[in-house]
Amino acid sequence: MRLSAGMESEPWVIGQLTLAEFVRYAGASGDFNPVHFDPAVAAKIGAPTVFGHGMLSAGLLASYLSTWVGREHIRRIRFRFNDRLWPEDVIIATGRCLSVSRSVGWLEADLEASLTAQGGTTKAVATCQVSSSDFEADIPQ
């Protein structure tokens, strides 16, 4: 794995979301808040329809980061939720390396990954610290 400041990761086209993805996440996570699958409850809180769990956005970004750098190298991830995931949203994950530094025998890097809908709306952003003795880097001396 080679990392350098400014490099971009291959985008991941997740595709169109449907209610099925929200229901699957509800079951898998145990978060059965009905705003995620019952339009009547969503309407009560002023939402136009049901929307995805924030942690579904986070989970998708975490999967993207794991595929990019390897799960075992991830030390910390912070997720910020900017906008809800709506059914029929077509979404994509992108990532880039913000900085790389060397410590004894290790390389550490800060990465950023974004979940974006077609049309450009940012849904969620993850900042992630990774470290490994396996990484290689181009660090200006």
Add this chain to the structure above:
Amino acid sequence: MVEEGKVREFARAVQDTAASETSGNLVPPTFAISSAQWSNRGDQFFRELGLDPSMTLHGEQEFEYLRDLRIGEELVLNVSVTAVEQKAGRRGGQMTLVELTTEIRDTSGRIVQRMWQRVIQPTQPMVS
């Protein structure tokens, strides 16, 4: 207990193909939030804090990984409220910001992960 079937189901829901195939039974990075839901009955905990789970917005979530977490491990979760703050909302009204910190330890007491969950709830109707 980190059960294999639950991990596989979670990995499928977040489309994590790397988790099961190549990482030696490592669980997806955000899996611990689901054990928080299961073992602490998240909704009930929110109500005890005076929050309405259906009105709560998840603003931020953070995970710190102190060691690898694998399928089959037994974990002990400890949730505490680490910050409560009142703020004026952008569109008028008041909102409450609450930070929950969860420490996840193995049965020998060693810390495995920390999670911070930052949620927002309007305490008065927002003027829109």
